[in-house]
Amino acid sequence: MNQKLLRQIPKVDELMKQPVLQQLCEAVPAQKVTEAVRQILDDLRGGILAGSVEELPAVDTLCAMVAGAANKKAEYSLRKVINATGIILHTNLGRACISRRAADAACEVAQSYSTLEYNLQAGRRGTRYSHVEELLCKLTGAESALVVNNNAAAVLLILSDMAQGGQVITSRGELVEIGGSFRVPDIMEACGAELKEVGTTNKTHLWDYDRAITEKTRALMKVHTSNYRIVGFSETPSLPELVELGHSRGLPVIEDLGSGCLVDLQQFGIHGEPTVQDSIRAGVDVVSFSGDKLLGGPQAGIIVGRKAIVDKLKKHPLTRAMRVDKMTLAALEATLRSYDAGLTDEIPTIAMLSATPAKLRAKADILCGLMTGAGIAAEVVSTEGQVGGGSVPTQMLPSFAVAVQPAGVNLDQLETNLRLGSPAVIGRINHDRFLLDVRTLQENDYDAVVKAVAEAEK
Numbered sequence: 001m002n003q004k005l006l007r008q009i010p011k012v013d014e015l016m017k018q019p020v021l022q023q024l025c026e027a028v029p030a031q032k033v034t035e036a037v038r039q040i041l042d043d044l045r046g047g048i049l050a051g052s053v054e055e056l057p058a059v060d061t062l063c064a065m066v067a068g069a070a071n072k073k074a075e076y077s078l079r080k081v082i083n084a085t086g087i088i089l090h091t092n093l094g095r096a097c098i099s100r101r102a103a104d105a106a107c108e109v110a111q112s113y114s115t116l117e118y119n120l121q122a123g124r125r126g127t128r129y130s131h132v133e134e135l136l137c138k139l140t141g142a143e144s145a146l147v148v149n150n151n152a153a154a155v156l157l158i159l160s161d162m163a164q165g166g167q168v169i170t171s172r173g174e175l176v177e178i179g180g181s182f183r184v185p186d187i188m189e190a191c192g193a194e195l196k197e198v199g200t201t202n203k204t205h206l207w208d209y210d211r212a213i214t215e216k217t218r219a220l221m222k223v224h225t226s227n228y229r230i231v232g233f234s235e236t237p238s239l240p241e242l243v244e245l246g247h248s249r250g251l252p253v254i255e256d257l258g259s260g261c262l263v264d265l266q267q268f269g270i271h272g273e274p275t276v277q278d279s280i281r282a283g284v285d286v287v288s289f290s291g292d293k294l295l296g297g298p299q300a301g302i303i304v305g306r307k308a309i310v311d312k313l314k315k316h317p318l319t320r321a322m323r324v325d326k327m328t329l330a331a332l333e334a335t336l337r338s339y340d341a342g343l344t345d346e347i348p349t350i351a352m353l354s355a356t357p358a359k360l361r362a363k364a365d366i367l368c369g370l371m372t373g374a375g376i377a378a379e380v381v382s383t384e385g386q387v388g389g390g391s392v393p394t395q396m397l398p399s400f401a402v403a404v405q406p407a408g409v410n411l412d413q414l415e416t417n418l419r420l421g422s423p424a425v426i427g428r429i430n431h432d433r434f435l436l437d438v439r440t441l442q443e444n445d446y447d448a449v450v451k452a453v454a455e456a457e458k
């Protein structure tokens with residue numbers, strides 16, 4: 001019986017001639033389709049030998065199985081997902097979505113030669129940092145600027161250059177660990193600098209810093225406690241106070257701002273996130289922040305500050321090892337130009353942060369209408385999202401979500417099916433409902449979301 005079934009398994013070439021699979025070869029590389037045919041036929045043979053397959057599937061069914069397997073094989077590992085979590089800067093989902101303008105700029109220089117290190121006016125070598133330096137200075141008020149791969153690299157560079165062999169004074173309340181094992185004390189050690197902790201977890205006074213200054217001190221450092229807050233009986237000196245102390249003792253003040261926001265988020269009801277301009281205005285000598293957090297640009301570590309300090313950083317050997325590529329610089333220049341032109345709504349991160357409840361409600365109504373139109377049981381509910389990316393951790397953002405009641409599966413299965421679908425849709429289960437928060441959804445993805453849910457609830 002087994003032998004007979006085994007003989008009936010179609011040949012690879014035969015199956016490949018099926019019109020459906022021929023057509024599939026136009027969308028997916030033919031080699032992937034052949035691999036998928038082999039895989040499906042091998043599985044079938046295995047099933048027959050193990051006794052779990054007692055009948056050959058119809059050719060149509062086999063072709064559908066092959067198509068499924070081939071599409072999976074052709075899928076990129078790093079690919080788009082639809083974020084319906086309401087967390088704007090979701091680190092696992094790639095933090096900020098860059099703007100259309102930024103993506104176009106990166107795409108253009110990626111596919112052509114560019115002015116990366118070429119000064120067209122002079123007809124000779126230029127510098128890669130020139131493309132963003134002026135904009136960064138104009139937007140932040142700083143004298144000079146430099147861009148490296150990410151903020152962790154920026155902090156490493158600053159401390160290596162300014163504090164190696166000496167001490168840096170930091171408050172105990174600011175010894176931050178952020179995701180991915182970036183810890184201020186460890187970075188300090190890696191730079192050959194000694195961390196001098198002062199104060200207590202909840203309170204650090206100006207005189208704590210003052211008393212700790214010795215001839216070994218190289219700098220005072222402030223770290224923005226981006227992903228946690230110490231609330232209640234807590235106190236730290238203000239930036240201007242710290243700057244005054246540092247400068248009166250001949251010491252520079254360094255700040256790791258983490259997120260690095262260029263617009264005042266209070267206008268959107270988000271409190272406690274300082275701007276880069278605030279730090280420069282307070283007289284901080286060198287400030288570093290991320291490009292892909294609240295700034296809403298590509299991954300980068302941006303350093304702004306006094307010319308003498310930043311110029312020295314530019315010449316540090318580590319700078320070459322941390323240099324950013326042309327796509328990053330193109331996307332960053334475009335993002336900064338949006339800020340410069342006052343067109344911050346072009347930047348998805350800022351647009352998502354500033355979306356009003358009325359706008360979110362309207363978005364949710366549209367998506368919900370599309371869902372019910374497709375026969376899916378859905379309703380609009382109010383919910384809470386987060387900024388994410390280690391920013392403003394204590395504030396929830398009131399938002400709206402579409403809650404789905406799946407027809408044929410339970411909520412866990414719905415969540416799994418959506419996650420494994422193509423494109424993957426990431427939502428969350430809350431109080432026995434599956435929620436798709438519209439704050440982080442882009443309108444041109446609505447049709448894909450509805451289709452994905454219709455598939456996943458079966």
Ligand SMILES: *Cc1c(COP(=O)(O)O)cnc(C)c1O
Pocket residue numbers: 150151152153155176178182223224225226227256257258259289290291300301389390
């Ligand atoms: C996020 C963050 C960093 C690291 O920035 P990356 O750009 O992810 O390298 C460093 N310090 C603080 C305070 C942060 O919030």
